[in-house]
Amino acid sequence: MTWTGFVLRNLLRHPxxxxxxxxxxxxxxxxxxxxxTLPSALNALFERTSSKARISVHHExxxxxxxxxxxxxxxxxxxxxxxxxxxxxxxxxxxxxxxxFPNFAIDPxxxxxxWPDYGIAPEALERFRRIRNGALVGEExxxxxxxxxxxxxxxxxxxxxxxxxxxIVGVIPAATGNPVMLWFNRKYLEEAMAPRGGMxxxxxxxxxAERPEDVDGILRTVDTMFRNAEAEVxxxxxxxxxxxxxSSFQGLMRLILAVGVLVVGAVVLIAxxxxxxxxxxxxxxxxxxxxxxxxxRPILGALLAESTLVGLVGGVLGAGAAYGILTAxxxxxxxxxxxxxxxxxxxxxxxxxxLQGVAVAVVVGFVSGAVPAWNGARLDVVAALRKLF
Amino acid sequence: xxxxxxxxxxxxxxxxxxxxxxxVSLHIAAGRFVALMGPSGSGKSTLxxxxxxxxxxxxxxxxxxxxxxxxxxxxALASWRARHVGLVFQFYNLxxxxxxIENVELPLLLTALPRPERRRRAExxxxxxxxxxxxxxxxxELSGGEQQRVAIARAVVTDPDLLVAxxxxxDLDAKSATAILGLLRELNRAFRKTIVMVTHDPRxxxxxxxxxxxxxxxxxxxxxxx
Numbered sequence: 180m181t182w183t184g185f186v187l188r189n190l191l192r193h194p195x196x197x198x199x200x201x202x203x204x205x206x207x208x209x210x211x212x213x214x215x216t217l218p219s220a221l222n223a224l225f226e227r228t229s230s231k232a233r234i235s236v237h238h239e240x241x242x243x244x245x246x247x248x249x250x251x252x253x254x255x256x257x258x259x260x261x262x263x264x265x266x267x268x269x270x271x272x273x274x275x276x277x278x279x280f281p282n283f284a285i286d287p288x289x290x291x292x293x294w295p296d297y298g299i300a301p302e303a304l305e306r307f308r309r310i311r312n313g314a315l316v317g318e319e320x321x322x323x324x325x326x327x328x329x330x331x332x333x334x335x336x337x338x339x340x341x342x343x344x345x346x347i348v349g350v351i352p353a354a355t356g357n358p359v360m361l362w363f364n365r366k367y368l369e370e371a372m373a374p375r376g377g378m379x380x381x382x383x384x385x386x387x388a389e390r391p392e393d394v395d396g397i398l399r400t401v402d403t404m405f406r407n408a409e410a411e412v413x414x415x416x417x418x419x420x421x422x423x424x425x426s427s428f429q430g431l432m433r434l435i436l437a438v439g440v441l442v443v444g445a446v447v448l449i450a451x452x453x454x455x456x457x458x459x460x461x462x463x464x465x466x467x468x469x470x471x472x473x474x475x476r477p478i479l480g481a482l483l484a485e486s487t488l489v490g491l492v493g494g495v496l497g498a499g500a501a502y503g504i505l506t507a508x509x510x511x512x513x514x515x516x517x518x519x520x521x522x523x524x525x526x527x528x529x530x531x532x533x534l535q536g537v538a539v540a541v542v543v544g545f546v547s548g549a550v551p552a553w554n555g556a557r558l559d560v561v562a563a564l565r566k567l568f
Numbered sequence: 569x570x571x572x573x574x575x576x577x578x579x580x581x582x583x584x585x586x587x588x589x590x591x592v593s594l595h596i597a598a599g600r601f602v603a604l605m606g607p608s609g610s611g612k613s614t615l616x617x618x619x620x621x622x623x624x625x626x627x628x629x630x631x632x633x634x635x636x637x638x639x640x641x642x643x644a645l646a647s648w649r650a651r652h653v654g655l656v657f658q659f660y661n662l663x664x665x666x667x668x669i670e671n672v673e674l675p676l677l678l679t680a681l682p683r684p685e686r687r688r689r690a691e692x693x694x695x696x697x698x699x700x701x702x703x704x705x706x707x708x709e710l711s712g713g714e715q716q717r718v719a720i721a722r723a724v725v726t727d728p729d730l731l732v733a734x735x736x737x738x739d740l741d742a743k744s745a746t747a748i749l750g751l752l753r754e755l756n757r758a759f760r761k762t763i764v765m766v767t768h769d770p771r772x773x774x775x776x777x778x779x780x781x782x783x784x785x786x787x788x789x790x791x792x793x794x
Contacts, residue, residue, distance in 0.1 A: 180670045188665040467661045472650020
């Protein structure tokens, strides 16, 4: 017999109890891994899809405030700016209110200039420029509604008092990280709004620098240009824009992380209770071990090894399951599962998160066993033997 | 081998102080088989715990194999027990999750012996108590007498100087009890083990060299087992 065998025999003394405790650790670590993946997955998604050379310019007060249309020309004139486009939130609904997705009026002429990395098919871009009511649709939305190129769809305006009939002319690939939005020609919206006083505002601007090293200079110029203007602006790189967009969810993220921590805390208590129960049941055996000459340290070590092993196995199971499931979901997303998986298909759990999960589980096991093991190791052998005999 | 010098042991039970042992002195020579007898509450088990290094006296000194036990720290005392003392209890107290041979091998985990040697010694100890054929059985698959034999094998596997037994026949039928007493006598004679046994069993007197009697914590007979 070995120490390892001794620990394993004790662990398997109540197989069902050990299995249930291990599974409770596994489930909590599964949740913890999923929770830890959320912020890192969003960060990774934004990092993957955002560009250091692309700059957003929006109202200093927030994204819901509009900018004068004249800003487009002024920004275009800044040295180092390769192309400028504009986003105006249309807020259209397809068929019924639940079919809400982001749709924007933009400039078809500079799509390729501002988003050359999006990989939109040249023939789709050509149709977008040529067809007055043409629309480019994110791949996920395209699949969600089962649309096809050439199909006419009507968006009911919620921000603007007009309904627009749009012809699908192409797809924005899902790999861009913007798989749900729809873009249509701003001029078409302006024409629709003409009888109602026209449209002289724009939601925000997107511009691309000729070279990444021009970005800082452009940001400074934009700041200076619109300081004390009728609408002051904030200019930031696309990465910073998404980061600040993400930061608006920090409260929610913190809440989710807090729930994760509470789950771990609850499991520590459950596992500690189980460990304490196990030690209580084995007081006679611990007394015998001590009488045979086992010192505190080996007894403490053996008891701690049991609870830590439960944590380790639970952690490997939980983190492994989370890694496997999220990887499978991501693979399903790649193979067209985006329709029903939604944003889940974009989540990729890193091996680091899995390792963090296993580490948390080991700590859970160790902490849950620490007090019962310490009490067991400190057992007064004579007092225990007196109670026994 | 064993010198008990003017030893007293008191316990506090609520507001009362119980005098478990009062100024007990005795000497047991190496290789003797000694029975500690007396009525319940006479201090037999307390004295046995002191001899085994499980407990310390409040006054006096216990010296076993030249080693004074009173000043030793808990862990040092545990290490000393592991090397010098084998213990046998009334209710066998085998670990139920381990087989007979694993129970016997357990004290050897505290030694630096390699695994095959530990196993060989455990097999030899089980053979010495007549259980070579029951090595793989769990305690629940053994009779009371067999379990006590396994416990004795566990006590002797480290080749201790002193074997202490607390009512080793107390939970056995007459036939098994006689067999266990015979086994202890055999171990005493064959291996020159010093054995101190607490017992109420009058049959024990026929197997031991000396009977030491206690009553109300005081030695009443047999203070020298030379």
